[in-house]
Amino acid sequence: MALKIIKPNFIIIFISALVLLISSNVKADRVVISNEGSDDITIIDLNTYEILNTIESGNRPRDMHYIPGTNSLLVAASEDDTINVIDMKTLKIIGNLETGDDPEIFDISPDGKVAVVSNEDDNEATVIDIKTGKIIRVIEDVGIEPEGVNFTPDGKYVFITSEGTNTIIIIDPWKGEIVEEVLVGNRPRRGAFNKNGEEYWVTNELGGTVSVIDTNTFLIKHTINFEKKGIRSSEITPVDFAMSNNGNLAYITLGRSKHVAVVNTNNYEVIDYILAGSRVWGAAITADDKTLIVTNGQSDDISIIDTDKRASIKSIAVGRTPHTVRIIE
Amino acid sequence: MRIILLKLVIIVLFLSSINSLYADEKESFNIGYYDLEKDIRYDEWGVHPVDIRSNTNQLYKRPIAGARLGLKDIKPFQRMAKVKFKLMSLRIKNIDTAANDILNHINSNNIKIILLDLPVTKLSNVVNKISNLNIAVINVSSKNNELRSSNCNQNLFHTIPSERMLSDSLAQYLSDKKWRKVLMLTGPLEIDKAKSESFIESAKQFGLKIIDNRNFLLGNDPRARDQNDLDFLTGSAKYDAVYISDTHKEFSYRVPFATHIPSAVIGSSGLTPRAWHWSYLRHGAPQVHGRFERMHQRRMTEEDWAAWIAMRAIAEALVRFKDNENFSFHDSFVSENFKLDGSKGPVLNFRKWNRQLRQPIMLSTDNWVTSIAPLESFVHRENNLDTIGIDSKTSKCSK
Numbered sequence: 029m030a031l032k033i034i035k036p037n038f039i040i041i042f043i044s045a046l047v048l049l050i051s052s053n054v055k056a057d058r059v060v061i062s063n064e065g066s067d068d069i070t071i072i073d074l075n076t077y078e079i080l081n082t083i084e085s086g087n088r089p090r091d092m093h094y095i096p097g098t099n100s101l102l103v104a105a106s107e108d109d110t111i112n113v114i115d116m117k118t119l120k121i122i123g124n125l126e127t128g129d130d131p132e133i134f135d136i137s138p139d140g141k142v143a144v145v146s147n148e149d150d151n152e153a154t155v156i157d158i159k160t161g162k163i164i165r166v167i168e169d170v171g172i173e174p175e176g177v178n179f180t181p182d183g184k185y186v187f188i189t190s191e192g193t194n195t196i197i198i199i200d201p202w203k204g205e206i207v208e209e210v211l212v213g214n215r216p217r218r219g220a221f222n223k224n225g226e227e228y229w230v231t232n233e234l235g236g237t238v239s240v241i242d243t244n245t246f247l248i249k250h251t252i253n254f255e256k257k258g259i260r261s262s263e264i265t266p267v268d269f270a271m272s273n274n275g276n277l278a279y280i281t282l283g284r285s286k287h288v289a290v291v292n293t294n295n296y297e298v299i300d301y302i303l304a305g306s307r308v309w310g311a312a313i314t315a316d317d318k319t320l321i322v323t324n325g326q327s328d329d330i331s332i333i334d335t336d337k338r339a340s341i342k343s344i345a346v347g348r349t350p351h352t353v354r355i356i357e
Numbered sequence: 358m359r360i361i362l363l364k365l366v367i368i369v370l371f372l373s374s375i376n377s378l379y380a381d382e383k384e385s386f387n388i389g390y391y392d393l394e395k396d397i398r399y400d401e402w403g404v405h406p407v408d409i410r411s412n413t414n415q416l417y418k419r420p421i422a423g424a425r426l427g428l429k430d431i432k433p434f435q436r437m438a439k440v441k442f443k444l445m446s447l448r449i450k451n452i453d454t455a456a457n458d459i460l461n462h463i464n465s466n467n468i469k470i471i472l473l474d475l476p477v478t479k480l481s482n483v484v485n486k487i488s489n490l491n492i493a494v495i496n497v498s499s500k501n502n503e504l505r506s507s508n509c510n511q512n513l514f515h516t517i518p519s520e521r522m523l524s525d526s527l528a529q530y531l532s533d534k535k536w537r538k539v540l541m542l543t544g545p546l547e548i549d550k551a552k553s554e555s556f557i558e559s560a561k562q563f564g565l566k567i568i569d570n571r572n573f574l575l576g577n578d579p580r581a582r583d584q585n586d587l588d589f590l591t592g593s594a595k596y597d598a599v600y601i602s603d604t605h606k607e608f609s610y611r612v613p614f615a616t617h618i619p620s621a622v623i624g625s626s627g628l629t630p631r632a633w634h635w636s637y638l639r640h641g642a643p644q645v646h647g648r649f650e651r652m653h654q655r656r657m658t659e660e661d662w663a664a665w666i667a668m669r670a671i672a673e674a675l676v677r678f679k680d681n682e683n684f685s686f687h688d689s690f691v692s693e694n695f696k697l698d699g700s701k702g703p704v705l706n707f708r709k710w711n712r713q714l715r716q717p718i719m720l721s722t723d724n725w726v727t728s729i730a731p732l733e734s735f736v737h738r739e740n741n742l743d744t745i746g747i748d749s750k751t752s753k754c755s756k
Binding site: 148151169173190211213214234235260262 | 430433434436437641644647648673676696697698703704740741
């Protein structure tokens with residue numbers, strides 16, 4: 029069980045342990061990758077790294093989230109203006125959620141009942157009831173080109189990154205209100221909560237930095253810079269996160285620089301840079317923190333990274349333009 | 358009593374902070390936009406009668422459309438910049454009074470910064486006339502090289518690339534492909550000659566060989582066949598590519614696939630260097646195209662992009678630097694920390710020496726971006742974007 033959006037809390041760990049117990053005998057642990065160029069999803073065995081299946085999804089599949097309780101994988105099919113619900117037993121699309129136009133990134137409330145999706149073209153965020161598949165409400169004016177979406181660990185608020193406005197917009201999805209707005213670096217792409225929601229980390233793709241926001245004061249408490257000999261600063265384009273489950277490390281994909289940065293979350297120092305593929309962006313980490321998997325958008329493959337060695341140990345060719353990776357354990 | 362007062366103050370402060378987030382009662386920030394009623398660059402024309410009558414050939418190509426999208430796109434910045442953006446435009450009827458008309462419009466409307474869509478001759482005139490106001494001027498359409506090298510003004514910024522940036526981009530591409538022998542065809546206008554001169558400079562820099570530079574004329578006169586017939590114009594020579602400079606485009610459209618020997622065609626038709634092309638699919642460009650087309654029902658041109666990014670530059674400078682002591686657009690635009698997102702990939706900012714916006718150039722056919730300059734094999738000690746355009750050594754602007 030490794031839904032990277034949910035920070036470990038005891039109930040979830042308990043549930044995951046249960047799910048793990050039940051499922052581990054039945055199905056091997058799997059890695060799923062959405063290929064936005066070839067409109068399909070690659071399923072890989074986490075232990076053998078063999079491709080088990082390639083299944084068709086809606087058009088331009090991007091962000092994905094797995095809901096353990098229902099054994100279903102939600103996939104944003106951007107060009108179809110929907111989220112596909114894929115049953116991970118039969119590998120068939122069993123339903124669709126209404127999303128509004130061009131859903132790219134979404135997140136699921138900690139109770140698994142509601143999804144919030146960013147609608148890049150309409151500057152909106154849409155709140156969806158997962159059970160009925162219907163839109164509950166639409167929140168307008170969440171900045172130009174909203175992208176990253178994260179529920180706070182307590183499920184009260186949603187943080188949205190606005191690529192065009194260079195801000196984080198904090199919304200109350202239950203009331204449908206904008207609560208606060210925080211200026212960060214240029215082209216904020218994705219966010220991740222850390223330290224039980226005390227901090228919100230944001231990648232600034234064009235700024236080449238990561239902003240760490242104190243979620244109590246809404247002030248930027250730290251800005252992480254990346255420097256590596258031989259890499260030009262213009263090539264450092266941070267996109268996605270994988271936060272280690274023990275809370276000590278953040279793995280940040282650096283896009284065009286082909287590297288993944290390893291950051292100590294306690295002192296914000298960059299410990300290391302790991303070489304991955306061309307335009308590395310999506311990231312996920314296993315529950316035991318031993319394996320990091322990243323998608324390489326421009327080389328149509330994924331890199332498997334051993335986090336102890338801090339090195340890529342294998343690359344696997346997948347579909348065209350792999351976008352998001354999730355690990356189902 | 359004091360405590361009550363204190364509470365009142367706190368409540369007022371609290372309310373005002375809410376106001377700054379949501380209310381519309383902000384200080385108005387007026388942006389001026391000026392263009393000419395009669396501008397040869399936006400003449401209505403069509404090569405083909407169907408083209409003229411067709412709805413898909415939108416004749417209204419003025420870049421103010423880009424500024425209007427820009428205004429809409431920077432409205433969300435108002436919450437952070439704590440101002441209300443307003444675009445105030447004036448279309449000048451009489452060219453002779455242009456400079457005065459603009460000066461009066463600026464003064465009577467409390468305009469803080471202006472965008473100009475004027476041909477080079479008028480532009481210099483206007484910029485000099487309003488120089489005393491010390492207000493930043495953004496040129497969104499003139500690609501003239503002299504404005505970036507010898508005929509400069511400290512208030513003048515450029516978001517549209519120079520001819521030199523465009524010709525350097527083509528030269529890089531040819532050099533990368535090893536298509537080094539180039540036949541040039543130059544049109545009759547001054548602006549055509551200027552384009553060709555720019556290409557000759559670029560060819561020198563990137564090691565291309567110009568085997569000949571021939572003048573063409575649009576027409577059917579059999580006595581001028583050497584200038585209007587493509588077999589003559591492109592015959593008796595060996596080359597890898599034909600470069601053509603033709604502002605009107607009516608002649609150049611017929612050149613691809615019609616050269617005497619098989620050859621790539623570049624310049625005003627074939628592979629054309631542009632600041633922006635609607636077919637570009639990466640770096641968030643489709644979102645910008647989509648918003649533009651929904652607003653204006655036509656494709657977004659490079660001048661539209663230049664006007665759009667000018668508006669974004671204004672908002673970006675205000676949001677990031679407004680609270681600095683002695684804030685000015687002049688300093689903000691060239692600051693190391695000024696980072697602009699043009700949906701073309703890298704961070705964009707202005708060159709200190711000639712206030713030209715650094716940017717990648719799209720080498721595109723009519724419906725596809727074939728390549729982006731700078732090409733990967735061309736590197737610069739500081740910023741690869743500076744491998745195209747007039748560099749700090751050549752430009753006399755800051756001297």
